Amino acid sequence: MRVPIPESIPPAEELGRVHFVGIGGAGLSGIARVMLGRGVAVSGSDGKAxxxxxxxxxxxxxxxxxxxxxxxxxxxxxxxxxxxREDNPEVVEALARGLRVWPRSAALQSVLADRRVVAVAGTHGKTTTTSLLTVALLACGAHPSYAIGGDLTATGVNAAAGSGDLFVAEADESDGAFLVYTPHAAVVTNVEADHLDNWGTEEAYHQAFRDFLARLDPDGFLVACVDDLGAAALAGEARSRGLRVLTVGESAEADLRASSLVFEGSTSSFDVAGPDGPLGRVTLQIPGRHYVLDALCALAAGLELGFAFDELAAGLSSYTGTRRRMERKGEVAGVRVYDSYAHHPKEIAGDLQAARALAGEGRLVVAYQPHLVSRTRLFGAQMGEALGAADEVVVLDVYLAREDPEPGVDGALVARHVPLPPDRVHVAPDRSAVPPLLVSLARPGDLVLTLGAGDVTELGPEVLRLLSALPGEEG
Structure with missing residues (x-):
């Protein structure tokens, strides 16, 4: 449901007991964790354990x-x-009692209020970039607070109340949440139309990012990836407003440039140069060009905050991933299983490129679950086209989340546009049938990737269990 943003947002310590409806989700659980770390009394509920x-x-x-x-x-x-939903009994009760009822964005702003905030925004790569910057700052001894849309492998959690003055926050544009924050600085990875169920038009989506610029501290800065046309346009707009801007990318026009990219198995490495010349080489424990650009954004923000290149690079090199971002789930019978959150055509393409590097000589078998009816209606054909980079594709039905089903907007819509022979594209509206189907398709040496923002993430462990039960395999 949409909850109005309050005119005034006091700091978390002034909110009394805070109750979260949907506390198990990535966004609310992180805010709750930070509040608990600051001594705020917290309660909450969720649909499942x-x-x-x-x-x-x-x-x-x-x-x-x-x-x-x-x-x-x-x-x-x-x-x-x-x-x-609006008829949730806890929401109804809170409204009837006249309690302060807030959206996620207001709650996050309440914990950001007394910190120097770096907000990480963009259509794709927010979670990974926020994670990379957090790990890099931790390596520099900065002790930042952070709130991320996924659990860091390094810490095992998605948020923490640090002792330093910095707060690294993932700034979500999907529902306009990022227009509530007042950050010292911002990182924008890219700007490409999405969440049109909320914004309506592509122009309105881009305008939201321009409005986001007005939220920045005039003495702060913006990091933007100029390899992306939308972010490059935003950088130009920011400069016209007198904001300090650092651009990153492989482009010769970037202030901080990546070159000599090498992808080997699960690693990526690249040289970095600034306006005054070479800075050094960075090696990541994650594969893929899009992750190089995310790391470059994080590096630029860390440098502008005053930290040294060598320490930041060491932190980036220590990054071992974030849950649901090309997360390795295990290997059985010579079949490796990974899970990732990609749900937009560009994200699918990026993750399949990374999965190709991981697969090596093996084939890539992908199970994709479209997320949201509105997104599938608008981008279903492009989703299917992006999935053509796999060897075998299984398309599940749409994960509805906050929307109702719509005739003709389903997994079959996506599958029709996968540019592979028909016998290599499988539609599986019955989710329970997917794990055995994946096991039947996979061969030793292959990589199985479950992909999407819904409950497709639960299928990987089941695939591994079924592989373990094959003749000749130990459970």
């Missing part, structure tokens, strides 16, 4: 599985996930 709920309970949160009006308890502030 999870390790995230268990972790928050261990930190002192009062958590519930399922939704009931009584669970609001003695809360003073209620924070609501966009995935929650």
């Amino acid at each position: 999870s390790a995230t709920l268990d972790a928050l309970a261990a930190l002192g949160a009062r958590v519930h599985v399922g939704h009931a009006a009584s669970q609001v308890g003695d809360a003073d502030t209620v924070v609501v996930s966009t995935a929650v």
